[in-house]
Amino acid sequence: MSSAPKRRRLLRGALLGAAGLAVPLGLGIAGYLHRNATGLGKGLADVAAAGITEKQATVDGHVLNYAEGPRNGPPLLLVHGQATRWQDHMLVLPELAARHHVVAVDIPGHGGSDRLAPEEYTNARVGALLARFVAEVVGEPVILSGHSSGGLLALWIAAERPEWVCGLLLEDPPLFSSEMPRLPHTTGGISLVLAERHRATGAPATEFQRYFVEHGNYFEFFGPLQGALRASALRWIDAHPGRPLHLGYLPPLVSVFFQGLVHYDTAFGAAWVHGEPGWYAGFDTEAALAAVDVPTTVIHTNYVEATRGAAYSDDGILLAAMDQADLDRALRLLPDGTETTQLRSGHLVHFERPKEFLAAVDGLAGRVRARQGARWPGEA
Numbered sequence: 001m002s003s004a005p006k007r008r009r010l011l012r013g014a015l016l017g018a019a020g021l022a023v024p025l026g027l028g029i030a031g032y033l034h035r036n037a038t039g040l041g042k043g044l045a046d047v048a049a050a051g052i053t054e055k056q057a058t059v060d061g062h063v064l065n066y067a068e069g070p071r072n073g074p075p076l077l078l079v080h081g082q083a084t085r086w087q088d089h090m091l092v093l094p095e096l097a098a099r100h101h102v103v104a105v106d107i108p109g110h111g112g113s114d115r116l117a118p119e120e121y122t123n124a125r126v127g128a129l130l131a132r133f134v135a136e137v138v139g140e141p142v143i144l145s146g147h148s149s150g151g152l153l154a155l156w157i158a159a160e161r162p163e164w165v166c167g168l169l170l171e172d173p174p175l176f177s178s179e180m181p182r183l184p185h186t187t188g189g190i191s192l193v194l195a196e197r198h199r200a201t202g203a204p205a206t207e208f209q210r211y212f213v214e215h216g217n218y219f220e221f222f223g224p225l226q227g228a229l230r231a232s233a234l235r236w237i238d239a240h241p242g243r244p245l246h247l248g249y250l251p252p253l254v255s256v257f258f259q260g261l262v263h264y265d266t267a268f269g270a271a272w273v274h275g276e277p278g279w280y281a282g283f284d285t286e287a288a289l290a291a292v293d294v295p296t297t298v299i300h301t302n303y304v305e306a307t308r309g310a311a312y313s314d315d316g317i318l319l320a321a322m323d324q325a326d327l328d329r330a331l332r333l334l335p336d337g338t339e340t341t342q343l344r345s346g347h348l349v350h351f352e353r354p355k356e357f358l359a360a361v362d363g364l365a366g367r368v369r370a371r372q373g374a375r376w377p378g379e380a
Contacts, residue, residue, distance in 0.1 A: 043090035050094035065112030069097035081148025084260035085111030109265035121271035127156030145169040159291035167368035195269025289333035
């Protein structure tokens with residue numbers, strides 16, 4: 001046999017093999033892009049199918065926006081973190097609603113809730129509003145879960161309004177690290193500094209998303225792609241004014257953050273950086289931790305520390321909500337029996353690691369039930 005027909009057969013085989021690989025690869029890429037494009041919409045559809053509806057209530061003269069599910073068990077209040085909104089709990093809400101009376105609230109200055117006067121953005125003032133929300137809208141003590149800065153609000157409520165809290169879940173809270181002068185030297189604090197700087201320009205808060213993308217470091221974990229991603233994101237924002245950034249090639253974990261950013265009052269962020277009275281006015285972290293007297297769980301993400309061996313970047317930026325020393329300090333103050341869940345995860349645990357978050361809630365609920373020694377509402 002001549003070499004020419006043999007080469008043709010080899011070439012044909014190689015092309016067929018490549019085509020065979022290209023088909024599943026193409027389908028995989030198509031599936032990935034489809035999930036990115038539809039993931040958030042599907043998540044919200046699942047929330048609605050679980051019987052969870054969005055509502056509003058007026059508390060102390062301020063409208064608070066929230067979502068509420070059926071009364072299928074003990075009340076559970078979810079408090080989101082900085083610059084997000086209740087919807088970022090979408091992946092855990094349906095399952096939680098099956099066994100709780102679940103309520104997820106937009107913090108003032110976020111989502112559909114009212115904005116406050118800048119001087120009212122303190123942990124104590126906002127915490128007091130949320131405590132009144134529990135008393136007037138939920139109407140009974142809750143298992144209280146707070147993510148990030150929402151964890152500080154949950155801590156204030158548990159310490160100062162203990163009659164309305166029967167269990168406390170602190171989901172990756174920035175305990176001690178969000179206080180000045182450490183705040184600007186943390187990855188979360190950088191966004192607050194940007195909020196303060198944007199507010200100082202006099203530009204409307206609705207334009208903060210663009211400022212955040214242009215001047216922040218949100219895409220730094222994409223390594224050498226961060227410059228191209230930033231440029232692409234800015235082009236998208238300019239072409240879609242007022243809409244949350246949604247690039248089809250970025251996963252829902254990235255896109256969900258921007259859903260809340262366009263509804264964020266930058267005065268909330270600025271209160272952490274400077275001003276009178278400032279976010280920490282009337283709030284002492286150590287005293288609040290020591291005052292907690294309910295079953296408590298702390299979720300701490302340590303992905304960077306576990307993979308790099310240090311929680312800090314080479315230039316001294318804390319790349320987590322807390323370092324191990326902060327966590328240990330908090331655990332010494334919290335009640336005996338406090339449980340800790342440490343995860344190699346990003347900050348938004350309930351979205352990135354929903355199974356682990358649900359397990360933490362279930363474990364806490366079991367301890368609350370054991371302490372109360374009574375059936376949950378709705379049980380036979």
